[in-house]
Amino acid sequence: MEDGLYRIIIVGGGTAGWMAAAGLRRQLEPGDYRITLIESDEIGTVGVGEATLPHIKLFNDMLGLDEAEFMRETQATFKLGIEFCGWDRPGSRYIHPFGAFGEPWGGVEFQHHWLRLQAAGRPVAPLQAYSYAVAAARANAFELPDEDPGSIRSTYSYAYHFDAGRFADYLRRYATARGVDRIEGQVCAIDRDGESGALTAVTLKSGRRIEGDLFVDCTGFRSLLLGGQYGVGWDDWTKWLPCDRALAVPCAHGGDLTPYTRATARPAGWQWRIPLQHRIGNGYIFSSAMLSPEEAHDVLLANLDGAPLTSPKLLRFTPGCREVAWRGNCVAVGLASGFLEPLESTSIYLIQAAVIDLVNLIPTPNSGRRPDPRLADEFNRLNAMQYERVRDFLILHYVANRREGEPFWDHLRAMPIPDSLAHKLALFRARGAVPNYQYGLFARDSWLSVLVGQGITPATYDRLAEGFNLETIAAQLDDFRDRIDAGVAAMSPHGAFVDRYCAMPEATSA
Ligand SMILES: Cc1cc2nc3c(=O)[nH]c(=O)nc-3n(C[C@H](O)[C@H](O)[C@H](O)COP(=O)(O)OP(=O)(O)OC[C@H]3O[C@@H](n4cnc5c(N)ncnc54)[C@H](O)[C@@H]3O)c2cc1C
Structure with missing residues (x-):
């Protein structure tokens, strides 16, 4: 405290710890805050x-990372969405794309035009056909999106698949190069102020x-500080x-480098497949x-693309979240x-x-060393909202299944769901309306992809769609699909794009 800096102690150096260290270091004045x-x-x-x-x-851009370098260092690939196999019925498949379905003509959301054409008995393609990201993913194609809003290639975005260990290493190098103090060691005791109860030292x-002065608990499932101490x-x-x-379990590659995650429904859960470069x-x-675990082991190993590279690792968790995060x-x-x-x-x-909310709500150098409880309350409010919205979206995948005769899936179809999700489902069933949040996950097209992908059909559509000429709308839908086809045909194979853009020369199977 001799130098008067506000001391932030992050305990834990996984993805959370290093993202927090990098983000806080980037955004907070080194003359005011010390980060360890x-x-x-x-x-x-x-x-x-x-x-x-x-x-x-956005996070990487905030840090000022060079995308190609970041991808090389983390052996990353591009992700245009997630393919869900067998979640509705065995054999069914759809993609939750990172991008829009169609275009909102006349201020009316796309799905209402699409539903109206169906109701009018017009030939209309499945919803998936109106997404550029779906078409590109199905074609194993990739190019960076176009910034021109008039271009069909501006209708999608993308994420990454990367090696978690390499990502933490990369951020560690980033943060320590910018002044974050790294200490290797195991915390075994925590001191608290006898009067206020605040944490004082580890x-x-x-x-x-x-x-x-402020402690960021990034100790993973252990939660040494918030769970353990508080x-x-x-x-x-x-x-x-x-x-x-x-x-x-990681495995060797067995074919094309696909630009999407796959989530395949299994008898008592689901299996993920995440393609990295190596x-x-x-x-x-x-x-x-x-x-x-033994039964899971057999199913997992029977469904790999290539030879396993290690023995499978078992992880235990309890889905949920802390009552408060701050x-x-x-x-x-x-x-x-x-x-x-x-x-x-x-x-x-x-x-x-x-991390972004913490940057916004962290005590400022002249506001005293103890956090203002009202700021902590705001952090907790935002955090709880995020978790609840994600929770509802995830439950939707389970509850909206038609895998009849399978005990795990039968149970899920019948389980009581949160009122907040029941409300969203009722609105979609009645009118084709989907949530459209200004903050947090998930965007409207994400909800639409899963609701339709899992076989939920609205009774009707927004009446405002009636104000449009059916012929014109049908022609616009056809034109949209033609533009998708032409755009995707001009794209590179994903593997070739990765090779050109960000391949790590000496790719190793770590
Ligand atoms: C099966 C599974 C699959 C997942 N898949 C995805 C996915 O595809 N996408 C996604 O976004 N998220 C996914 N996640 C979540 C993701 O793995 C975590 O959010 C992310 O890795 C952050 O973990 P963490 O840093 O909080 O914890 P950890 O990685 O567990 O790090 C905890 C850190 O705390 C340190 N630590 C603990 N105790 C002490 C101590 N006493 N003293 C000093 N240091 C200590 C540890 O050494 C470590 O550095 C998945 C999680 C699981 C379980």
């Missing part, structure tokens, strides 16, 4: 978390004591999200009440604050959102 990160080689990181959402690009196994409880959402185990990440997410002078980010499950790849996004 403590990580334990002995404990290590969770080692998964490789599929992202398009928002990650002590490492080595005996070294590190004092701080005793903040965990809201368990297993009743809605029944999968609580994951068996993860390997494919795979995992079976399942309910421990319905399946043993208490006193401790803020939890990452798995320490919550984890729903890997479906829809939301966890790294939630880290990013928490």
Whole structure:
């Protein structure tokens, strides 16, 4: 404290810890804040978390990262969406694309025109045919989107698949080069102020004591500070999200480099497939009440593209989140604050959102060393809203299934769901209306892709669609599809684009 700097101590050096360190260092004045990160080689990181959402690009841009370099360093590939196989019925498939379906003619959302044409008995293609990102993904094609809003190639965005360990390393190099102090060691004791209860210092196994003003708990599922010290409880959402185990294994490539994540429904959960440059990440997410790890092991290994590169690793989790993420002078980010499950790849996004909110709400140098509880309340409000919105979207995938005769899926179809989701489902069923949030996940087209992809049909559409000439709308839909076809035909194969743009010369199968 001699130099008067505000001391931020981040405990944990996984994706959450290093994203927090990099983001805070980039945004906070080095003349006002000192940032220290403590990580334990002995404990290590969770080692998964490789599929992202398009928002990650905003985070990387905020850090000023060079995209091609970042992708080379993390062995990344591009992701245009997620393919869901068998979630409606066995054999069904659809893509949740990162991009728009059609265009909103006359201020009326696309799906209403599409529904109206169907209701009028006009020949109309499935919804998926009106997404550029779906067509590109199906063709294994990729080019960077066009910034010209008049171009069909401006109607999609993209995210990345990357190696989680390499991502944390990359951010570690970024943050330490910009002045973040890194300390290797295991925290084994935590001091608190006798009067206020605020955290004051952590002590490492080595005996070294590190004092701080604000503590960021990035210790993963352990949540050493917020859960362990403050005793903040965990809201368990297993009743809605029944999968609580994951068996993860990387395997060798066996074919084309696909620009999307795949999520395949299985008898007691689902399997992910995440293609990186040097390997494919795979995992079976399942309910421990319905399946043993041994059974999961057999299913997983029978469904890989290539030879497994390690033995499968079992991970246990309880879907849910902390009652609050910020208490006193401790803020939890990452798995320490919550984890729903890997479906829809939301966890790294939630880290990013928490880091941005923390930057906005962190005490300023002249506002005193203790955080203003009203700012902490605002952080908690935003965080809870994010988690609840993601939760509803994930539950939708499970509840809207027609896999009849399979106990896991039958149970999910019949389970009670949160009122907030019931409301959204009722609106879509009645009028084709989908949520359109200004903040947080998920955007309208995401909801639409899953609702339609899983076989939910609205009774009718927005009456405003009636104001348009049917012939004109039909012609516009055809024209949109023609432009998609022409655009995709001119794209590179994804693998060739990656080779050209960001291939790591000596790709290794780590
Ligand atoms: C099966 C599975 C699949 C997932 N897939 C995705 C995905 O596709 N996309 C996505 O966005 N997210 C995914 N996630 C979530 C993602 O993995 C995490 O959000 C992300 O890795 C962040 O983890 P973390 O940094 O919070 O925790 P961890 O990686 O566990 O890091 C915790 C850190 O705390 C340190 N630590 C712990 N205790 C101490 C101590 N006493 N002293 C010092 N240091 C300590 C550890 O050494 C480590 O550095 C997945 C998660 C799971 C479980």
